[in-house]
Amino acid sequence: MTDDPPNSDDDDWYGEADPRVPDAPSWPDRDLGFLGDDVYLAEQAAAIADDDDHTRFDEAEMRELERRLEQQRTPVFPIDLRKRLPLEGVWRRWRALAMWGRSDVVDDFGRDPRATARWEWLFEFLYSRWFRVEASGLEHIPAKGRALLVANHAGTLPYDSAMVMHAVRRDHPARRDVRPLVEDTVFHLPFLGPVMNRIGGVRADPENAERLLLKDELVAVFPEGEKGMGKLWKDRYRLQRFGRGGFVKLALRTGAPIIPVAVVGAEEAAPMLGKVTWFAKNIGIPWIPVTPTFPWLGPAGLLPLPSKWFVRFGAPIDLGNAGPAAAEDRLFVNRIADQIRNQIQSMIEDLLGKRRSPVLSAFLG
Amino acid sequence: MSPYREARVVAVTGACTFLGGELLRRLEEDPRYKKVLALDIRPPALTPGGKVEFVKLDLTQPTVDGELATLLAKYQVDTFVHGAFLSHPTHAAEWAHELEDVGTMHVLNACAGIEPKRFVMVSTTLVYGAHPKNPNFLIEEAELRGHRDSRFVNDKLRAEKQVQRFAKEHPNVQVCILRFAPILGPTISNMYTRFFSRPVAPVMMGHDPLMQFVHEQDAAYALQKAVESNATGAFNIVGKGVLPYTTVLALLGRVPVPMPQLIARQLSKVLWATQLVGSPPSFLDFLLYLCVADGAKARRELGFAPRLSIKRTILDFLGVAPEDGATDVARAQA
Numbered sequence: 179m180t181d182d183p184p185n186s187d188d189d190d191w192y193g194e195a196d197p198r199v200p201d202a203p204s205w206p207d208r209d210l211g212f213l214g215d216d217v218y219l220a221e222q223a224a225a226i227a228d229d230d231d232h233t234r235f236d237e238a239e240m241r242e243l244e245r246r247l248e249q250q251r252t253p254v255f256p257i258d259l260r261k262r263l264p265l266e267g268v269w270r271r272w273r274a275l276a277m278w279g280r281s282d283v284v285d286d287f288g289r290d291p292r293a294t295a296r297w298e299w300l301f302e303f304l305y306s307r308w309f310r311v312e313a314s315g316l317e318h319i320p321a322k323g324r325a326l327l328v329a330n331h332a333g334t335l336p337y338d339s340a341m342v343m344h345a346v347r348r349d350h351p352a353r354r355d356v357r358p359l360v361e362d363t364v365f366h367l368p369f370l371g372p373v374m375n376r377i378g379g380v381r382a383d384p385e386n387a388e389r390l391l392l393k394d395e396l397v398a399v400f401p402e403g404e405k406g407m408g409k410l411w412k413d414r415y416r417l418q419r420f421g422r423g424g425f426v427k428l429a430l431r432t433g434a435p436i437i438p439v440a441v442v443g444a445e446e447a448a449p450m451l452g453k454v455t456w457f458a459k460n461i462g463i464p465w466i467p468v469t470p471t472f473p474w475l476g477p478a479g480l481l482p483l484p485s486k487w488f489v490r491f492g493a494p495i496d497l498g499n500a501g502p503a504a505a506e507d508r509l510f511v512n513r514i515a516d517q518i519r520n521q522i523q524s525m526i527e528d529l530l531g532k533r534r535s536p537v538l539s540a541f542l543g
Numbered sequence: 544m545s546p547y548r549e550a551r552v553v554a555v556t557g558a559c560t561f562l563g564g565e566l567l568r569r570l571e572e573d574p575r576y577k578k579v580l581a582l583d584i585r586p587p588a589l590t591p592g593g594k595v596e597f598v599k600l601d602l603t604q605p606t607v608d609g610e611l612a613t614l615l616a617k618y619q620v621d622t623f624v625h626g627a628f629l630s631h632p633t634h635a636a637e638w639a640h641e642l643e644d645v646g647t648m649h650v651l652n653a654c655a656g657i658e659p660k661r662f663v664m665v666s667t668t669l670v671y672g673a674h675p676k677n678p679n680f681l682i683e684e685a686e687l688r689g690h691r692d693s694r695f696v697n698d699k700l701r702a703e704k705q706v707q708r709f710a711k712e713h714p715n716v717q718v719c720i721l722r723f724a725p726i727l728g729p730t731i732s733n734m735y736t737r738f739f740s741r742p743v744a745p746v747m748m749g750h751d752p753l754m755q756f757v758h759e760q761d762a763a764y765a766l767q768k769a770v771e772s773n774a775t776g777a778f779n780i781v782g783k784g785v786l787p788y789t790t791v792l793a794l795l796g797r798v799p800v801p802m803p804q805l806i807a808r809q810l811s812k813v814l815w816a817t818q819l820v821g822s823p824p825s826f827l828d829f830l831l832y833l834c835v836a837d838g839a840k841a842r843r844e845l846g847f848a849p850r851l852s853i854k855r856t857i858l859d860f861l862g863v864a865p866e867d868g869a870t871d872v873a874r875a876q877a
Contacts, residue, residue: 269796270796272796272798273793273794273795273796276792276793276796277790277793277794280787280789280790280793282786282790282794282854283784283786283852283854284753284784284785284786284787284790286679286680286784286785287679288679288753288785288787290787290790362675362676366675366750366832367749368748368749368750369749371749371750372749372750372751372787375751375753375787376751376787380679381678381679381833383676383678383679385678385679385680385682386678386679386680389679389680
């Protein structure tokens, strides 16, 4: 193929070689210093050692193998859409368009860095404008290494987990990502579930949590779970039972310190006046909340009210000296769980005492 | 013949499947194996001369176990690879049941008498089932839920349970079960490649589970490793990384069609009954919930680590270079 006929038109076109221009040095004489001497020498040695006939034989064998593979290949679909498509250009553009706003690499638990960046403005707006969150005690969160954040839970939608996540990402010097554990009812909720997953939420499952902690992540749990979210207005800021103490077992098994977190303001963001269980099971949710806005204003009623929020991170509780074996001691686990629950309750009451008004606190001081 | 003292004899059922064929080719090149018996109802497409010998064997025949036992004794088989499983769901459910469930029984009957040194079975991660309560990474000890009404999955599940029972009853036989994640690649054909070859794909409205694939060459390498090694037990053979279903569709350039669950199920029933699509209605659950397995045990005990990431696997299936498309951005730190 490279053999041109001796009298090609190229000679006429380029004319005679200019005697003033030196000939370009041919390959081995060229300055290959940038490759380093050893690379160059190795290449040369390889080129010398390589028998010409041998390489040609390899190529022929490869071609034969490829031909046989091609024969073996059978089309999957009448038109082999894997190989050629009608309107190839349109298809390429469609692929580029479809990848907009999402990245092609997500982490093991489905957190998509681009999707997170895409929703950042919304969280920032909610955090600093809508809820005017005041976070304190962020210095208790380690700059690296595992830790288990244990927080109270309220509100019809998990705005509190989003705010805890955003507080750490925004105000902590290491800008760490918190992985909140999301209860099943929210995780499998259409539309909301996948969004929660893409921005870092993980299904609340002991195996998932253990895996995350062993990867030295910061995990947030809401041990009240569904009961916390389903609290009525009259029970506001009264902590529910802390599950079965699974989070204590988790901390004992992985040696992660427990950081108690108190969130104040989520109750007023979506005050639940009542809940309707009738028909709710049919659409896959445990209850239909009734708030001052919700069924009345339609989907817009799910937007939170602009209450004033406080988030306080407590001093870490290290259970390291108890050892992983203590996870089997149910009495011990339950005692620790209750102790942490009481601590969060007193932190909440402390914050509530400081707050003058649920909504206008920022202005009243 | 062989320079090795302990040359092995391997029997492979399902020699015409992708994995079977790849295994034959790899064993042919390996001097540690003396003889390879290819068992199937038709000869494998690429039969190199010498080591591989084809024997026609139909696992749906009622007396095939005796036939197989004589074969195993005659050739002194020490490693048995059971890979005669369907890669596509079929409407001939009775035949599929005879082949997968009852066929495995025949194979195990034959092996119970001979007791080969090693027994390797090809299974899938679909036997874990897609379930809302699945953790993000299913380990080998997780419950095998199967699927409520998928015969395609349940036949494989029953076959696997039989093999597990066989492993308990015959401690002398090293039993190794490989659960492959859905295999994608340029040459393989299975339910997933057929599904992703269509220009449109259904999306369960508001749901976007993470998906996991393994490249065909990685899968073939894993099977080769399983034949070589002494590891016993079940192993998940999975690729590197996961991606959300809609991102997979976007990378493939398929048009997602979001549908409410109710409509999708009815439509799927109609399309399956009229044989217009190759995936049964039960497959929709795998578009709703997670079914992702953890490959750490295979890395630890089998010495298998996948070479290709999920993105490279998808692009290789598609036949485009990784540089193609405006997708190579925002690498996660993970």
